[in-house]
Structures are given as structure tokens and as C-alpha cells.
Amino acid sequence: MTWLAFLGVALLVVLAGQRVAYYGDALAEKKGWGRAWVGLILVAATTSLPELLTGTSAALQGLVDIAVGDVLGSTLFNLLILSLLDAVGGRVPLLGRLHAGHALAVGFALLFLSLQGAALFWGGPVWGPVGWYSPLALALYLLATHLTFLYERRRPQAEVERLERLYEHLSLAQAARGYVGFGALVVLGASLLPTLAERLAEETGLGASFVGTALVGAVTSLPEVAVTLSAARLGAFDLAVGNLLGSNLFNALILAWDDLLYPGAFFPAAHESHLAAVLVALAMYGVVLLGMSYQALRKLAVLSWDTLALLGLYLLGLLWLYSLR
Numbered sequence: 034m035t036w037l038a039f040l041g042v043a044l045l046v047v048l049a050g051q052r053v054a055y056y057g058d059a060l061a062e063k064k065g066w067g068r069a070w071v072g073l074i075l076v077a078a079t080t081s082l083p084e085l086l087t088g089t090s091a092a093l094q095g096l097v098d099i100a101v102g103d104v105l106g107s108t109l110f111n112l113l114i115l116s117l118l119d120a121v122g123g124r125v126p127l128l129g130r131l132h133a134g135h136a137l138a139v140g141f142a143l144l145f146l147s148l149q150g151a152a153l154f155w156g157g158p159v160w161g162p163v164g165w166y167s168p169l170a171l172a173l174y175l176l177a178t179h180l181t182f183l184y185e186r187r188r189p190q191a192e193v194e195r196l197e198r199l200y201e202h203l204s205l206a207q208a209a210r211g212y213v214g215f216g217a218l219v220v221l222g223a224s225l226l227p228t229l230a231e232r233l234a235e236e237t238g239l240g241a242s243f244v245g246t247a248l249v250g251a252v253t254s255l256p257e258v259a260v261t262l263s264a265a266r267l268g269a270f271d272l273a274v275g276n277l278l279g280s281n282l283f284n285a286l287i288l289a290w291d292d293l294l295y296p297g298a299f300f301p302a303a304h305e306s307h308l309a310a311v312l313v314a315l316a317m318y319g320v321v322l323l324g325m326s327y328q329a330l331r332k333l334a335v336l337s338w339d340t341l342a343l344l345g346l347y348l349l350g351l352l353w354l355y356s357l358r
Contacts, residue, residue, distance in 0.1 A: 039229045042222050046255050049218035053260050056211035057272065059203050081107075081283040083256060086224050088287045092294040097302040100291045101153075104284045105310040108146075110254040111277045112317045113347045114261055118273055119332075119340040121265055126337035128324030132271045134184045138278035139322050141177040143315065145170065145285035150311040156301040164300055167289035174286045219256050254280075306357035313350035317343055 084107050091100035119127035151157070152166040160168065203211075257280050264273035292299040324339030333341060 035229060035232050042225045042229065043255055045222035046219055046259055049215045049222065049259075052211060052215035053219055053263070056208050056215065057260075057264075059208040060205075060212055081257075081280045081287070083220075083224060084254075084280075084284055085287050085290065088291045089294060092291040092299070095295070097295065097299060098304050098307075100295075101288070101300075101303045101307050102310075104288050104291075105149075105307055105314065106251060107254045107257075107284050108281045108314050109310060109317065109347055109350060110251045111257055111281050112314070112321065112343055114254070114258055114277055115274070115321065116336060116340040116344045117258070118261055118265055118270070118277075119337060120335045121262065122270065124332065126324070126329045126332055126339070127270065127274075128321065128337070128339050129328035129330070130270060131274055131325055133325075134181060135271070135274055135278060136322065136325060137181050137184060138177065138275070138282060139318055139325070141173060142278065142281050142285075143318055144173060145282065146311055146315050146318070148173075149285065149288065150308060150315075152300040153303055153305070153308050153311065156298065159298055163289065163292045164298065166300065167292045170286055170289040174282060177282055219259070306354060309353050309357055310350065313346055313353070317346050320346065 084103055087103045088100045091097070091103065115127060148166055148169060152164060157165045159165075257277055260276050261273040264270070264276065288299075295302070320339050320342045324337070327339075329337045329339065331337075336344070
């Protein structure tokens with residue numbers, strides 16, 4: 034019965050996520066915000082709400098490993114989705130066709146992961162109700178959104194006008210209503226997924242850190258899968274990738290929120306095995322940066338060398354985490 038409920042809710046998220054991608058892309062072009070910025074901020078914040086809800090519940094219950102594992106597991110899974118996006122994206126390798134502005138999100142993600150690794154390894158001082166990580170994470174996130182918006186404003190006007198013609202039949206109000214309405218359905222469905230995932234996780238008997246990273250993190254990333262694949266069908270690859278990279282930045286901010294809610298020192302209470310997830314994420318982001326810079330011209334088969342490496346690193350990371358459970 035739990036599996037049936039899980040699949041039903043997941044289907045709701047997928048169907049509503051398709052429309053979120055459509056209206057989010059329309060909103061980006063009508064407002065002149067840019068697909069990468071909307072993917073980074075607007076769509077990413079919507080699809081990351083399951084992680085926020087899971088982290089809130091886990092922090093209030095004192096389940097630090099579930100909260101940390103959910104964020105780091107979602108980060109790894111979002112990077113894995115790039116392989117899926119590459120597989121369905123046609124003959125041209127994905128990372129080589131991306132807007133150069135995505136390098137900003139990759140750079141900020143590397144900074145976030147460095148801070149998370151330091152907080153998990155060192156702990157550090159506590160400032161009032163939060164540790165040192167939280168105010169730095171908030172400042173870094175605001176800087177990332179500001180710089181990405183400024184970068185998107187530099188796009189050539191001819192490109193903006195060409196993209197706007199794709200949504201001539203929609204008014205700005207219709208695009209906004211569609212985004213908000215279907216986004217609410219995504220949130221409703223995705224908010225039910227963590228509870229169902231935890232119920233399934235109890236049946237496995239695995240450790241909390243492994244379950245949080247491998248299972249809960251993947252489950253709460255289902256909205257990202259739905260929105261990413263829907264955006265890819267529209268040819269909006271920058272929106273799709275911007276959603277994934279933006280969700281990871283938003284996830285880093287969720288850890289600051291969890292730190293605020295947890296009654297005590299948040300990061301020192303986490304299991305040391307989470308450092309393995311941080312290291313794997315750093316390696317996967319390194320591959321993304323290499324792929325964007327090298328710009329491969331063809332794939333090895335259905336995947337290019339960079340997205341194949343992302344798949345391999347994700348699987349190796351799961352094996353490593355399983356051995357540390």
C-alpha cells in the first residue's frame with residue numbers, strides 16, 4: 034500500500050512539474066529575467082520545497098543525519114539528473130551547449146560545499162542560535178542570485194526577442210497564474226513524499242545517514258526530475274540545468290534553516306560519513322566545470338564522457354556511503 038501511495042504522489046509531481054517548466058520558461062522570457070536566472074531562483078525554490086519541509090521536520094525532531102543527508106543526497110542526485118538530461122537531449126552533448134552563466138552557479142556551489150565540509154569536520158563557533166555557517170550561507174546565496182541576475186541582463190536583445198515569440202499566445206498574467214497554480218500542486222505532492230519515503234526506509238533497516246542521502250535525498254528530488262525533463266522537451270536546456278544547479282544552492286541555504294531550528298550545535302551532531310558525500314559532490318562539480326569548458330562535440334553513446342563520469346561518481350559515492358553506514 035505504501036508503494037502505491039508513493040507512486041501516485043510521484044505521478045502528481047511529474048504531471049504538475051511539466052506545467053511548472055512551461056509557465057516558468059514563459060515567465061522568464063516575458064519579464065526579460067533570463068532562463069538561467071529563473072531556473073536558478075524561481076523554479077529552483079519551488080522544486081526544493083520538499084527538501085525544506087523534510088529538513089524542517091527532521092531538525093525539529095532532532096534527526097540531524099536525516100536533515101543533512103537529505104540536503105547532500107539531493108545535491109548528488111540533482112547532479113546525476115544531468116546524465117539523464119544528456120541522454121534525452123539529442124546528439125549534441127549537454128554540458129557543451131550550456132549558457133556560460135551557469136559557471137557562476139557551479140562556482141558558488143563549490144564555495145558552499147567547502148563551507149559545509151568545514152562545518153562538518155570542524156564544527157566551529159556558535160553565534161547565538163546558529164553556527165558560523167548559517168550567516169555566511171545566507172550572504173553567499175544572496176550574492177549568487179544578484180550576480181546571476183546581472184549576468185542574465187547582458188544577453189543580446191535579438192535573442193530575447195526571438196525567445197519571447199514562443200509565448201505570444203500567453204499574457205504575463207496567464208503565465209504567472211499558471212506557474213503559481215501548478216507550482217502549488219508540485220509542492221502539495223512533494224510535501225507528502227518524505228513521509229512515504231521514511232516509512233519505506235524503516236522497512237530496510239539501513240542507517241539514518243545512508244537513508245537520508247540515498248533514499249530521502251533522491252525522493253525529494255523528484256520535482257527536479259519532472260521539471261528538468263519537461264524543460265528539456267521544450268528545448269529550454271538552460272532553464273532545466275539552471276533549476277538543478279539553483280536547487281543545489283537553495284539546498285545549501287536549507288542547512289542554515291535547519292541549523293536555526295535545531296536545539297543545539299547542528300553540524301557537530303551529524304555523523305562523520307556525510308563528509309564522503311561532500312567530497313563526491315566536489316568531484317561531480319569538478320566534472321561539470323570541465324565539461325562546460327571543454328565542450329565535447331559528440332557523445333560516446335547515449336552519454337558524453339562528462340555525464341558518464343557523473344553517473345560513475347554517483348554510484349561510487351553510494352557504495353562509499355553504504356560502507357560507512
